[in-house]
Amino acid sequence: MSDVIVIGGGLAGLAACVALAQTGVTVTLLESRPRLGGRASSFEDLTTGELIDNCQHVAMGCCTNFRHFCRVTGIEASFRRERELFFVAPPTLTTNTPPDVCRFSAIPLPAPLHLTAAFLRLSYLTLREKLALARGLKALARQRPETAQRMNFAEWLAEHRQPANVVERFWWVVLVSALSESLDRVSVAAARKVFVDGFLANRHGWEVWLPTLPLDELYSGQLTEWLTSHRVEVRLKSGVERLVLENDHVVAVDLRNGECLSAKQFVAAVPHQRLCSLLPGAWHNQPPFNLIDQLESAPIASVHLWFDRPITELPHAVLVGRLSQWMFNRSKVPSPQFPAPRENGTTRNSQLETRNYYQVVISNAREAAERSQEQVIAEVVAELKGIWPEANAAKLLHSRMIVEHTAVFSPRPRSEDLRPAQQSPIANLQLAGDWTQTGWPATMEGAVRSGFLAAENIARSFGRETPILQPDLPVSWLTRWWIGSRETFGCDG
Ligand SMILES: Cc1cc2nc3c(=O)[nH]c(=O)nc-3n(C[C@H](O)[C@H](O)[C@H](O)COP(=O)(O)OP(=O)(O)OC[C@H]3O[C@@H](n4cnc5c(N)ncnc54)[C@H](O)[C@@H]3O)c2cc1C
Known part of the structure; x- marks a missing residue:
């Protein structure tokens, strides 16, 4: 019997396994599919015979926990850092010439000045629009958390008189790729997180990290080797049917193949839509389980x-x-x-x-x-x-x-109220997944953070007070001064 059973081999479950393995507890990972990686995975394209990703996955410099996870497991070498982005100007109706390609890179100045030249080079915004953008960025960074949670970002932009061109050609472009939602379905807090962590806080936050191998080779291939060499038992095609509870304690999991496995502690690292189906009905109406289904x-x-x-x-x-x-x-x-x-x-x-x-x-x-x-x-x-x-x-x-x-x-206004903590009301059940309370939107970083937080709680229950969560990138002194308040940063770094 392992000390811990982790259900779900996406990045949240994988991060929990890695962190727990490092603290010396024994772990069994149960994944229903024939491969690890969850939503960050690949499959074989039958026409070309190539392994292709379900979608290109991008990490950023500010993803400190994801990068730590990659470093520890040795897969960091399979990422490359891009220190230059290329913004292609919108199409014009008046000319057939190819659009401008604007190079976006940092200059050797402290944040938030490091990207000044990059913004000035965006040829499809006028100087007046760039000044409005700078004003908008400053107001967003100074936004109080209470309003930030309940207001949608489209309303906020209108309230702060951001010009239509700036909304369409900048705010929309960055936020829709980062959060995958339209601006009227994004909370101000989620938008603020993207810009403060990615663009304003630290010189390296915005840098893009791209995998150089198909995701399956990273997460199913290289990572499985690391896990098995650290005494994590990885069991694929091992879907969990349900959690078995006695006296409000999880005692075992029933697998779809009829097996029953016991452990002392459990991590449910499945998508939020799947969680309740694993729990006895009596828990479905209790918080936080009764709220999770409202996440869109x-x-x-x-x-x-x-x-x-x-x-x-x-x-x-x-x-x-x-x-x-x-x-x-x-x-x-x-x-x-x-x-x-x-x-x-x-x-x-x-x-x-x-x-x-x-x-x-x-x-x-x-x-x-x-x-x-x-x-x-x-x-x-x-x-x-x-x-x-x-x-x-x-x-x-x-x-x-x-x-x-x-x-x-969807990081909608008030969606934070629907995200549960990793410690569930069931003492020996941790929840993990990008949808749990991480302070991050749905990203690989958010998933890894949730796995680390769940592992931290379990390590504590085994008497090991090990800090696992990694700090954010440090916030530059100039950004602190520019924004004018220490408290507006969730974490000092
Ligand atoms: C198309 C797309 C593009 C994305 N692009 C980016 C990007 O560029 N950058 C970025 O940071 N993030 C991106 N993301 C988000 C990122 O992929 C997710 O945030 C992250 O992978 C979520 O990990 P997770 O472990 O929380 O959940 P999941 O990856 O969903 O993992 C859950 C796992 O649980 C397993 N499972 C479910 N039920 C059971 C069961 N009963 N028994 C056992 N196992 C079970 C599932 O098979 C799955 O493997 C993208 C996501 C998608 C879909």
């Missing part, structure tokens, strides 16, 4: 395109004012940083080489999800052709669209 979800779509030739040399781009929001070039020349697909093993090479493989991400994809795959792909390809003339000569060899309908929870 938002869809994300990804369009995968294989061309017969390169369409751009850019590694990625933020596409402003279009259906397509981010383009990721997954076809870089093979290098130790970005290896070619393996000839044997999980990834097979084929006539459709990965060399000209591009992924386009559409967050807040409700509208796209209602249209046919063919229509969306045609619009995305037309947009790429409008940006990169090389694409006009390229032949589209293969394409597909994937829609994750419940990709992330």
